[in-house]
Amino acid sequence: MGLVFLLSEKNMNYASKYKEDVYGLMIFSTIGGLMLLSYANLVTLFLGIETLSIPLYVLVGSKKSDLKSNEAAMKYFIMGSFATCFLLLGMALIYGAVGSFDFREIALQCYTDAGRVNSLFEMGILFLLFGMIFKVSAAPFHFWTPDVYEGAPSIITVFMATVVKIAGFGALARLLRGGFPDSILFVNFLWIIAVLTMTVGNLGATQQKSIKRLLAFSSIAHAGVMMIAVLAVSKASMTNVFIYLLAYSLATIILFTLFMHFADKKGLSDISSFNGLGKTNPFLAATSTLALLSLAGIPITAGFFGKYYIFYNAMNQGYIWLVILGLLNSAIAIYYYLGIIIAMYFKEPVEMKSETDDLPFLHKLVIAGCAIGIILIGIYPNRLMMLF
Amino acid sequence: MISLLLILLPILTGSLLLLLKGKGSIWLALISAMAELGITIYALLNFDPLGGFQYVWDYAWIPDLGMAWSFGVDGVSMVMLLLTNILIPLIILSQIGRKIENHHALVGLALIMQGALIGVFTAMDTIVFYVFWELALIPVYFIAGLWGGQERIKATLKFFIYTLFGSLLMLAAFVFLLGSDIIINQLDGISLILSHKVEMFIFWGIFMAFAIKIPIFPFHSWQPETYTQSSTTGTMLLSGIMLKMGLYGILRWLIPLAPNASAFYANLIITLSIIGVLYASIIAIKQNNIKRLLAFSSMAHVGLIAIAFFTGTLAGWQGGVFQMFTHGINVVGLFLVADILIEKTGVTDIRKMGGIASNAPKLAILFLLLVLGSVALPLTDSFVGEFLMFSGLFKWNMWAMIITGTSVIFSAVYMLRLYQKTMFGVVNENTKNVTDISWNELLVLSICSGIMLFLGIFPNALMQVSNPVLEQILSNFSRF
Numbered sequence: 081m082g083l084v085f086l087l088s089e090k091n092m093n094y095a096s097k098y099k100e101d102v103y104g105l106m107i108f109s110t111i112g113g114l115m116l117l118s119y120a121n122l123v124t125l126f127l128g129i130e131t132l133s134i135p136l137y138v139l140v141g142s143k144k145s146d147l148k149s150n151e152a153a154m155k156y157f158i159m160g161s162f163a164t165c166f167l168l169l170g171m172a173l174i175y176g177a178v179g180s181f182d183f184r185e186i187a188l189q190c191y192t193d194a195g196r197v198n199s200l201f202e203m204g205i206l207f208l209l210f211g212m213i214f215k216v217s218a219a220p221f222h223f224w225t226p227d228v229y230e231g232a233p234s235i236i237t238v239f240m241a242t243v244v245k246i247a248g249f250g251a252l253a254r255l256l257r258g259g260f261p262d263s264i265l266f267v268n269f270l271w272i273i274a275v276l277t278m279t280v281g282n283l284g285a286t287q288q289k290s291i292k293r294l295l296a297f298s299s300i301a302h303a304g305v306m307m308i309a310v311l312a313v314s315k316a317s318m319t320n321v322f323i324y325l326l327a328y329s330l331a332t333i334i335l336f337t338l339f340m341h342f343a344d345k346k347g348l349s350d351i352s353s354f355n356g357l358g359k360t361n362p363f364l365a366a367t368s369t370l371a372l373l374s375l376a377g378i379p380i381t382a383g384f385f386g387k388y389y390i391f392y393n394a395m396n397q398g399y400i401w402l403v404i405l406g407l408l409n410s411a412i413a414i415y416y417y418l419g420i421i422i423a424m425y426f427k428e429p430v431e432m433k434s435e436t437d438d439l440p441f442l443h444k445l446v447i448a449g450c451a452i453g454i455i456l457i458g459i460y461p462n463r464l465m466m467l468f
Numbered sequence: 469m470i471s472l473l474l475i476l477l478p479i480l481t482g483s484l485l486l487l488l489k490g491k492g493s494i495w496l497a498l499i500s501a502m503a504e505l506g507i508t509i510y511a512l513l514n515f516d517p518l519g520g521f522q523y524v525w526d527y528a529w530i531p532d533l534g535m536a537w538s539f540g541v542d543g544v545s546m547v548m549l550l551l552t553n554i555l556i557p558l559i560i561l562s563q564i565g566r567k568i569e570n571h572h573a574l575v576g577l578a579l580i581m582q583g584a585l586i587g588v589f590t591a592m593d594t595i596v597f598y599v600f601w602e603l604a605l606i607p608v609y610f611i612a613g614l615w616g617g618q619e620r621i622k623a624t625l626k627f628f629i630y631t632l633f634g635s636l637l638m639l640a641a642f643v644f645l646l647g648s649d650i651i652i653n654q655l656d657g658i659s660l661i662l663s664h665k666v667e668m669f670i671f672w673g674i675f676m677a678f679a680i681k682i683p684i685f686p687f688h689s690w691q692p693e694t695y696t697q698s699s700t701t702g703t704m705l706l707s708g709i710m711l712k713m714g715l716y717g718i719l720r721w722l723i724p725l726a727p728n729a730s731a732f733y734a735n736l737i738i739t740l741s742i743i744g745v746l747y748a749s750i751i752a753i754k755q756n757n758i759k760r761l762l763a764f765s766s767m768a769h770v771g772l773i774a775i776a777f778f779t780g781t782l783a784g785w786q787g788g789v790f791q792m793f794t795h796g797i798n799v800v801g802l803f804l805v806a807d808i809l810i811e812k813t814g815v816t817d818i819r820k821m822g823g824i825a826s827n828a829p830k831l832a833i834l835f836l837l838l839v840l841g842s843v844a845l846p847l848t849d850s851f852v853g854e855f856l857m858f859s860g861l862f863k864w865n866m867w868a869m870i871i872t873g874t875s876v877i878f879s880a881v882y883m884l885r886l887y888q889k890t891m892f893g894v895v896n897e898n899t900k901n902v903t904d905i906s907w908n909e910l911l912v913l914s915i916c917s918g919i920m921l922f923l924g925i926f927p928n929a930l931m932q933v934s935n936p937v938l939e940q941i942l943s944n945f946s947r948f
Contacts, residue, residue, distance in 0.1 A: 378606065379599040388595075388643070392533070395643050400669075403643065407636040414632050418625060426613055426621050462530040 102142055105135035106239060113247030117254070122171045122181040125251060129167065129215065132247055133160055136240065140232040152231025159214070159224045167211025173204030209266060212255065216248035218277040218303045226284070229296035234340040237292065241299050241336070242329040249303075249325060253310050253318050270311045275405050278304030282412040289350045291339050294416060295332065298375065301413060302328050305390060308402055312394040320389040323464060327382035327457060330450040331371035337443050338368055351423050358425035363444075365424045367451040372417040374454045377410050382457035389461070470511050470523040471539040471590045474549070477504055478556075479583035482607075485576030493572035494564060497579055501557035504582070508553040517543050517936045521592065529596075533646065539590040543937035547789055547930065548589040548716055551796045552709050554919070556582045559704050562804050562912040566811075574615060574701060581607040581705060588713050594642040597721065601635055601677075601713065608705055612698030623693040630690040634680035641673025645725070664728070671729035674722050675737075681714035684737070684774055685744025688767055695763035700807035703759065707766045708800040712792050715770070718777050719785070724941065734778045738864070741778070742872050745771040749878035753885070756817045758806045761886055765842065766799050768875055769850075775872065776857035784860020785938045790931055791853030794841070794923060798850065801838045801916035805831070808909060809890060813898045818886060823895035828904040832891050837917040839887045841924075843880045849923035 112131030119125045137160065141153025175181060177200040178189045214221040229237045256266070281301025288294040302324075309320045342353040358365040374383035387410070391403045457464055481500040485493050511523060521540035529535045541549065560575055568574060584607070587600030605628065613624040644666075680687045695703050723730045745768045752764035773791050776784035808831065813821055825832035841848040844855075854876065862869040905913070923930055 373606070379602045384599075391640075392643050392646060395646075400644065404637075404640050407640050408633075411629060411633040411636055415625075415629055418628060422613070422621055422625065425610065462532065 102139065102235075105139050105142075109133075109135040109139070109239070110243060113243055113250075116247040116251035119251070119254065120183045122174065122183075122186075125255070126168065126171060128247075128251065129164065129211075132244065133164070133215075136236075136244065139236045139239070140228060142236065143233045146231075148231040149233060150231075152228045155224055155231075156228045163211045163214035163221065166207045166214075170204045170207030170209075170211060173200050173207060175204075177201035177204060205266060206269070208255070209269065212248070212252050213273060216245065216252060216303050216306075217300055218273055218307055219280040219300065220276065222277065222280065222300045222303075225300055226288075226293045226296040229299070230290065230292045234292070234336060234343065237295075238333060238336045241295065241332050242325075245299070245303070246322075246325045246329070249306050249310065249321050250318075253321050256310060257318065267311065270307060271399075271402060274304050274307035274311060274402065276304070277301070277307055278406060278409040280304075282409050282416075285416045286412065288416070291335075291351060291353065291420075294351070294420075295335060295339075298413065298416070299328075299332070301409065302375075304409070305387065305406060308394050308399070308406055309390040311402075312390075312397040312399055320386075320393055323382075323457070323461065324386035324390055326464075327374060327386035327454065330382060330453045330457075331374045334367055334371040334447050334450045337447055338364060341443070351420055352427075354420055354423040355427040356424070364447070367447050369421055369424065370451050370454055372420055374458070376414045376417045380455070380458045382454045382461075384458060385461040469525055470507060471541055471586075472525045474504065474507060474511075474553075475539070475583050475587050475590070477507075477583070478579040478586070482576045482579030482581075482583065485572050485579065489572055494560065494575055497575035498557060498560050498564075500579060501553070501560055501582070505553045505557055508549050511541065512546060512550065512933070515541070515546055515933070517933050520937075520940075524592070535595050536593055537596055538592040539587070539596075540592050541590055543934040544716065544719055544789060545589050547793050547934050548712060549586060550930075551712065551793050552582060552585050552589065555704070555708050555796055555800055558800060558912045558915060559701055559708075561908050562704075562807075563701060564908045565906055568615065568699075570614075574611065574699075577607040577611050578701060578705060581611070581710075585709055585713070589716060594645065594721070597717075598635070598639055598642055601638075602632075604710065604713065605631060605635075608702060608710060611705065612694060612702035615699035616702060617697040619693070620697040623690075623697040627690045627694040630687075631677075631680055634677035634687075637673045638677035641670045644673070645670060667726045667729045668732075671722070671726040671733065674717070674725065675733075678714035678717045678722060681717075682711055682770055682774055683714075683767065684771065685740050685747060688744065688748075691767060692760055692763045695766075696757060696759045700803060703763075703803050704800045707763070707803065708796045711766075711770055712796060715773050715777065715788070715792055718774070719789070719938075719941070723777070723780075730778065731780065734780065737778050738775050738861075738868065741771045741775045742868060744768075745775070745872060745875045746878075749875045749882070752882040753878060755882070756819055758809060758816055758818050758886065758890070759803070761818070761882060762799070762802055762806055765879060765882060766795070768879065769795050769799075769842075772854070772857055772872065772875065776860050779860045779864040780942070781860035781863050782939060782942055783856045783863070785942065786931060786935060787853045787856025787858075787860060789934045789938065790923075790927065791850065791857060793930060794849040794853050794920065797916050797919050798838060798841050801834075801913055801920075802842060804909065804912060804916075805835050805838065808905060812902045815898050818889040820896070820898050821890040822893035822899055823891075824899050824902050825891040826895065827899065827902045830910060831905045831913075834905075834910075834913040834917055835891065836887065837920065838913070839883045841917070841920045843883050844876060847921065847924045849920050849927065851924060852927040 109132050112128050112133070112135070115124060115128030115131060119128055137153055137157040140156050141150050143149035171181070174186065178186050180186060180189075210221070214224075217225040229240065232240065278301050281297050281299070281304055285294050285297035285301065288297060306321055306324055309324065339353075354368075357368070370381065374381035377383045377387040387406075391406060394406075395403050478500060481497065485497055488496075515522060521542050524540040525538065527537040529537050556578065559578065563571070563575070581604055584600050584604035588597060588604060591597035591600055609624055609628050612627065613620055616624075676687075678684075680690075683691050695707060698706070748764045748768040748771065752761050752768065755761035755764060769791070773788045773795070776788035776791070809821060809824070810816055813824075815821065837848075841850050844850040844853075858869055858873060861872060
């Protein structure tokens with residue numbers, strides 16, 4: 081969980097041109113995220129989600145003069161509040177069925193009264209899951225993601241794609257493992273959600289020209305893979321989700337740093353901004369290739385083991401078809417990741433301005449750190465496993 | 469330790485070469501490749517063909533999943549190591565003196581690929597095998613994509629997605645094997661009895677990866693494009709060594725892991741491969757692009773090896789392993805000739821060439837030897853391989869052998885047509901300025917044809933390395 085702090089700290093580095101309140105709101109939001117990673121009571125879950133989300137609504141709109149940013153904030157706020165309503169309704173129904181907000185109580189009731197779990201309880205879980213699925217941007221509640229990711233200031237997008245994702249999945253995994261163990265109610269539901277999310281994310285991403293939207297769709301696809309881990313609940317699945325998220329975050333940070341740099345300097349936001357990077361700046365091209373290969377799950381990167389552990393675990397639990405569908409989705413994903421690699425190495429640079437090609441030293445350091453992390457986890461994943 | 473050294477040396481030198489620039493880089497690559505060949509020969513001299521896996525190196529990687537970096541060399545691996553480590557120096561040598569942009573990166577990637585290939589050929593653990601299998605794909609993707617023809621980006625994208633799709637299915641099969649209670653991570657432990665359904669699942673997962681890589685009809689559509697569009701180095705690496713990964717995998721992993729399913733589907737796969745062999749041969753007759761012609765001829769020859777492996781006969785396996793080696797040497801020589809011709813004449817269409825023999829007699833002689841090797845004339849090594857493979861196929865089914873046998877006639881038709889159109893005839897304006905080959909090209913082509921003749925006369929020199937292992941694998945899987 082120190083991970084969250086670490087990541088947000090890294091993110092802060094980029095934000096040098098933003099005002100102090102942005103930092104403040106980010107820290108608030110991170111506190112909400114930490115609550116989500118350690119709650120044991122539905123009320124705390126709700127508090128955590130709100131503490132996480134409310135600063136985010138503001139942060140998304142923090143580019144005050146930008147129309148897109150405001151639109152994104154509005155969209156996120158309205159849809160987010162709507163999802164929260166569902167979440168609350170679900171909690172209320174569960175309270176009605178069980179008479180407690182506490183996890184141990186609920187789990188106890190689940191075990192003892194498994195035979196007569198009533199429809200109130202089922203509806204409660206369903207609504208609760210709706211709310212959570214919205215927060216982690218899984219299909220079919222994913223429509224806000226591309227728009228919000230695109231509209232929000234890039235630094236906030238990184239924050240949302242990493243810290244908020246970690247918190248959301250942590251919360252979901254905790255909910256399913258701690259709150260409703262052995263409940264088969266949501267298995268089929270989550271199975272469909274996982275496949276749908278992966279497919280929608282990947283197919284959506286193949287059609288994108290803008291890097292931010294592409295990464296938004298790819299983040300939806302990754303959410304689908306993590307759904308598999310959450311679904312195959314076992315002792316290891318929390319760890320699996322975290323390794324996957326770590327791998328995903330490291331790669332995303334590299335790509336977004338580069339993207340922000342290009343957006344600042346060249347004013348470009350589509351894939352062509354990466355054109356010819358292999359010639360103009362081999363270091364950045366190599367690290368972002370590494371990041372893309374990691375996202376695609378090629379061996380000797382962190383992403384491979386992230387995927388591997390999740391699929392291994394799911395296979396153990398008997399979800400063979402889910403794993404096969406997941407792997408086929410990885411094959412679709414390689415198409416759009418390669419698109420960026422092709423742009424970097426096989427295409428000519430659009431406009432060669434030598435002074436625009438260098439990043440500040442701090443950013444380079446972050447990128448190098450992430451790249452080393454990706455390779456180290458790719459070679460020694462078990463060292464990381466031991467931490468959990 | 470030797471196997472680890474063999475893997476690490478080229479990967480490290482290759483990475484170094486990616487960073488270094490300058491004219492010396494290609495010589496450094498050549499030195500590294502020669503050192504690698506030296507180590508391989510040393511390993512070969514101390515190698516005991518009857519001894520099972522040797523030079524084993526083990527290191528626990530992820531103990532809780534039972535994964536280990538474990539490498540070892542047995543007879544079949546040894547043949548593949550020899551092939552790889554003979555071809556890489558030849559490929560590097562043949563490119564000396566060419567004006568290629570970023571040549572240091574090209575040879576660097578080739579060396580990294582060499583390391584990955586050796587990893588594939590020595591891996592004794594399923595996941596390690598998969599890791600190197602993927603690792604070999606990335607350098608060749610860049611080699612094919614960065615240095616090549618007009619349509620190369622499209623062709624390589626297709627190639628990459630095609631092969632990745634296959635290997636992901638293989639990964640699913642491996643993960644499934646790991647996830648089930650059976651511990652088969654280590655090769656020596658393969659003696660499992662899986663239920664019928666599970667075995668079928670495993671078979672198709674692994675087979676798809678190999679079928680795409682080899683390629684077996686109808687999974688071949690990436691191949692002609694990629695061979696035609698990528699640079700010569702890329703084509704040589706792909707056709708000479710990389711597609712042997714799939715063939716090697718059939719012997720090493722597919723048949724031992726799923727013997728019953730392999731026997732069950734042998735009919736289907738042999739039929740598909742026969743269709744593929746004839747189809748590729750007939751198409752090759754009509755090709756005018758020299759690289760496309762060679763691509764289809766390579767597909768026909770390799771399809772025959774796949775057939776031989778699935779017949780499950782000792783003769784077929786012996787011939788197949790032998791032919792993997794000889795085809796590698798031969799096809800690299802032929803693609804080099806094609807590259808020289810394209811370079812010197814500036815055209816790819818064989819109808820526009822002609823009369824080159826009068827200007828370049830050395831090239832003409834060596835090219836003739838390679839062509840004769842390719843059509844499996846007696847006294848060339850391919851004759852031995854094809855003879856054994858056909859006798860294996862004959863034991864399996866006489867009619868299949870007769871039908872497939874026509875591909876030998878076809879191969880004579882297209883190869884001799886190729887030779888005639890390019891070397892003989894009237895000198896035209898494309899070919900009037902052709903000069904003879906340079907020293908390094910002469911050396912490479914002589915070595916290729918030298919090995920070809922040597923193994924044609926003394927096939928046992930190579931066969932004794934792999935035969936005991938093949939007999940052993942075959943007797944372990946008598947069910948097959």
